[in-house]
Amino acid sequence: MLARLRRVPFGAQILIALVVGVVLGVLARGMGEDSWLTATLSGVGSTFVQLLRVAVPPLVFTAIVVSIAQLRQVTNAARLATRTLLWFGITSLIAVTIGIGLGLVTNPGRGVVLDAGAAEAPDTQGSWTDFLSSLIPANVLGASANDSGSLSFNVLQIVVLAIVVGAAALKVGEKAEPFLAFTRSALAIVQKVLWWIIRLAPIGTVGLLGNAVASYGWNLLGPLATFTAAVYIGCAIVLFGVYPLLAWAHGLNPLKFFTGAWPAIQLAFVSRSSVGTMPLTQRVTEQNLGVPREYAWFAVPIGATTKMDGCAAIYPALAAIFVAQVFGVQLDVADYLLIVFVSVVGSAATAGLTGAVVMLTLTLSTLGLPLAGVGLLLAIDPILDMMRTATNVAGQALVPTIVAKREGILDLDRYRAPRGADPLRDEPAPAPQQPAGHAVPA
Numbered sequence: 001m002l003a004r005l006r007r008v009p010f011g012a013q014i015l016i017a018l019v020v021g022v023v024l025g026v027l028a029r030g031m032g033e034d035s036w037l038t039a040t041l042s043g044v045g046s047t048f049v050q051l052l053r054v055a056v057p058p059l060v061f062t063a064i065v066v067s068i069a070q071l072r073q074v075t076n077a078a079r080l081a082t083r084t085l086l087w088f089g090i091t092s093l094i095a096v097t098i099g100i101g102l103g104l105v106t107n108p109g110r111g112v113v114l115d116a117g118a119a120e121a122p123d124t125q126g127s128w129t130d131f132l133s134s135l136i137p138a139n140v141l142g143a144s145a146n147d148s149g150s151l152s153f154n155v156l157q158i159v160v161l162a163i164v165v166g167a168a169a170l171k172v173g174e175k176a177e178p179f180l181a182f183t184r185s186a187l188a189i190v191q192k193v194l195w196w197i198i199r200l201a202p203i204g205t206v207g208l209l210g211n212a213v214a215s216y217g218w219n220l221l222g223p224l225a226t227f228t229a230a231v232y233i234g235c236a237i238v239l240f241g242v243y244p245l246l247a248w249a250h251g252l253n254p255l256k257f258f259t260g261a262w263p264a265i266q267l268a269f270v271s272r273s274s275v276g277t278m279p280l281t282q283r284v285t286e287q288n289l290g291v292p293r294e295y296a297w298f299a300v301p302i303g304a305t306t307k308m309d310g311c312a313a314i315y316p317a318l319a320a321i322f323v324a325q326v327f328g329v330q331l332d333v334a335d336y337l338l339i340v341f342v343s344v345v346g347s348a349a350t351a352g353l354t355g356a357v358v359m360l361t362l363t364l365s366t367l368g369l370p371l372a373g374v375g376l377l378l379a380i381d382p383i384l385d386m387m388r389t390a391t392n393v394a395g396q397a398l399v400p401t402i403v404a405k406r407e408g409i410l411d412l413d414r415y416r417a418p419r420g421a422d423p424l425r426d427e428p429a430p431a432p433q434q435p436a437g438h439a440v441p442a
Helices: 001-007 009-032 035-071 077-106 127-133 155-199 200-214 220-251 254-271 273-288 293-306 309-326 333-345 355-366 373-404 413-418
Strands: 144-145 151-153
Touching: 001 009, 009 035, 009 200, 035 155, 035 200, 035 254, 035 273, 035 293, 035 309, 077 220, 077 293, 077 309, 077 333, 077 373, 144 293, 155 293, 200 254, 200 373, 220 254, 220 309, 220 373, 254 273, 254 373, 254 413, 273 293, 273 373, 293 373, 309 355, 309 373, 333 355, 355 373
Parallel strands: none
Antiparallel strands: 144 151
16 A cells, blocks of 8 residues: 555645545534534644654754755855855845736735734844844854744854864864764755655645635635735745746746756655755755756755745745735835835844744834734634745745856756656655866866
8 A cells, every 4th residue: 555655756745635625624623613623623733744843953954054064065155055045145136026916906904804903912022233143152052042942043153163162173174074074964864854754744734724725715805805815925926937048048948947946845845845855855956946956955954944935035025015004004105115125135033933933023023013013914814824935945946057057167958857757756856965177167
């Protein structure tokens, strides 16, 4: 039985799980919120997400340290890094412009009747000072204790720490080789564990989607229907309009991009975690899209923690307009320019967080809008986060592909090859090893 399931492509498994999840969710909703089926779906979904989260800190740290050490093989590493960050900013600028345009056209908060007075500001908030101070690791693990007494990890701090350690290892040179060898081995082990977890994605999909259907009915989505539709339409325009156009403009077949990146986009939609999807994003970026491993292992981890076109561009732009309209605040041109600035510069504030609460509070506080407006949107945030994260991950795969094409290092034969192979059928590729006497051409 298991052997037969393994022969079913991963994408087909996810699609089947989506259908099963919707059916079970409808049944659970009919049975009531306190039914055993609702509790089971919730438990299965939350367990899958927790499994992804527990592997995130070691994955991010080891992947970035190894990728930075690997940059010694790349003769144009500084230029690649600069152009990667530049394209992150360009695509974020396009996305936030689309978000603002949709908000002005749809007016998602106009005529909405909600108990704005009962909405409370969220416990988790963001400000520019908080964002800047969060760049400095509180400890070597980037960990802190939450209200329940359990540990939580600030992924952005882990990224900063990993970049510093990787740069130091490059500077130390030969004496750092034992440490780098250990880190490569640790990364291989973490990858293996994560691959086992990702294979459980169809089961997790049933739980996550089933619980979402059981929990969110039209009575909740109805008042926010225009806003919900605007978020999905905005993400769809970027995902299926802007990204294909950018690929086409660089001489790349858009259909090949989607067929290559689709397994990661699917997993992102159901898991709602860019970082949790990172191993699969790395895999398809290298194996299907033809990005050199030395570069992919640097660009994808950075993108997974800072490249958020859905969560940090489209969503906060629409949400800011929604909150302003609900509370009767008139936005002017300067406010819209502030939204653009926050979205392009502050997207790293969402690193490692489920949803985009910190980014949204950062945007609202910059505009001087009531933070209590966030409370109006939190109820449907999981529904919105699925499409937002899928858009994030697609961008995280596209930018390295575009940069590699512009630099002349993209394997076009691999990019154009038929997509018959299942990305989860083979074992994950090992971490980059010692320089093998070649360099990525300048």
